[in-house]
Amino acid sequence: MSFVQEFKSFAVKGNVMDLAVGVIIGAAFGKIVDSLVADLIMPFVSLVFGGLDFANYYLPLAGQAASLTLAEAKKLGAVFAYGSFVTVTLNFFILAFVIFVMVRQINRLKASDTATVAPEAAPIPPEDVLLLREIRDSLKNKA
Numbered sequence: 001m002s003f004v005q006e007f008k009s010f011a012v013k014g015n016v017m018d019l020a021v022g023v024i025i026g027a028a029f030g031k032i033v034d035s036l037v038a039d040l041i042m043p044f045v046s047l048v049f050g051g052l053d054f055a056n057y058y059l060p061l062a063g064q065a066a067s068l069t070l071a072e073a074k075k076l077g078a079v080f081a082y083g084s085f086v087t088v089t090l091n092f093f094i095l096a097f098v099i100f101v102m103v104r105q106i107n108r109l110k111a112s113d114t115a116t117v118a119p120e121a122a123p124i125p126p127e128d129v130l131l132l133r134e135i136r137d138s139l140k141n142k143a
Helices: 003-011 014-048 070-076 082-116 127-142
Strands: none
């Protein structure tokens, strides 16, 4: 099989296509979570921390004034932007929790699907196995 044919065979397999769809949906889902955190959750968090935009919390490392926004301070030099880090970390935990709940529900649905299916009857063993069992039982009874 040539390299091109082998690659074509690999690329059109179902798993690769499923992965591509998953990555695209995951990227879109990440944007939804970013919006959830930035637009709905972080305003409440910033209210607790004094009403400021929490994403703009930073420590100036190049002598910038602390009253500048993060974007302005970055233009003037290096900053330790811990507020942005906290926001991204919060995004991650929310995303991880939502994915956990989704996977948990999917597993629960799969379990209920398998529970409703009646178990199959045990297959009948081959005749030679039945004969060997009879011989074994007969030898046990003689002993």
